[in-house]
Amino acid sequence: MIRETGRVVAIEDDGVWIETIQQSACQSCVAEKGCGQRLIAKMTGKTTAIRALPGHCDLSRISMNDQVVIGIPEHVVVNGTLLIYLLPLLTMIAGAILADNLSSGDLSTALGGMLGLMAGSLAVRVHSYINRNNLEVHPMLLEQIPMVN
Numbered sequence: 551m552i553r554e555t556g557r558v559v560a561i562e563d564d565g566v567w568i569e570t571i572q573q574s575a576c577q578s579c580v581a582e583k584g585c586g587q588r589l590i591a592k593m594t595g596k597t598t599a600i601r602a603l604p605g606h607c608d609l610s611r612i613s614m615n616d617q618v619v620i621g622i623p624e625h626v627v628v629n630g631t632l633l634i635y636l637l638p639l640l641t642m643i644a645g646a647i648l649a650d651n652l653s654s655g656d657l658s659t660a661l662g663g664m665l666g667l668m669a670g671s672l673a674v675r676v677h678s679y680i681n682r683n684n685l686e687v688h689p690m691l692l693e694q695i696p697m698v699n
Contacts, residue, residue, distance in 0.1 A: 551621040553692065556600070558616045565603045566612055566691060568620055602689040609691075617695035626687050634674055641670030 556570035602620045612618065645666020650659040681687055 551623055552627060553619055553621045554600075554689075555617060555619050555695070558612055558614055558618060559599060561609070561612060561614065562601075565601050565688075566609065566618070568600050568602050568618060568689075568691075570598050570600060570620075600689055602691045603685060604691050612691070612694060617697070619692045619695065620689045621692045622687075622689045630687070633677065637674055638667050638670030641673070642667035645669065 554570050556568035558566050559569045560567035600620065602618075642663045643666070646659050646663035648666075649662020652658070652662075
């Protein structure tokens with residue numbers, strides 16, 4: 551399970567919104583010195599808000615600005631990454647090949663590739679919409695970090 555620490559920025563009836571700066575991936579990444587993701591996040595203060603569902607925590611005990619730990623299974627990240635990047639690429643290639651077989655012009659091949667890319671992107675969007683309430687793919691609230699006085 552991939553774990554991330556964040557701060558509660560909004561509370562809803564069925565979940566909470568957590569603001570994070572992605573650091574856990576930065577510490578284990580091999581491109582640590584060559585990547586600007588962490589530096590840009592520090593300079594701009596840009597963070598990510600993630601909606602987390604109550605996992606092992608009671609939402610009634612959570613309040614604004616609490617420090618919490620959220621988690622998401624690794625297979626969800628891997629499958630999501632493959633879906634987002636690979637599906638549009640494959641549909642673009644398939645569209646270009648299909649257009650090339652139907653017509654011999656470069657313009658039609660390029661147009662077929664673009665249409666395939668758009669179709670793959672649309673399929674990703676539809677998949678995301680269908681799974682928007684799927685509990686297996688949402689981050690879960692794992693624990694509340696006690697405040698030290």
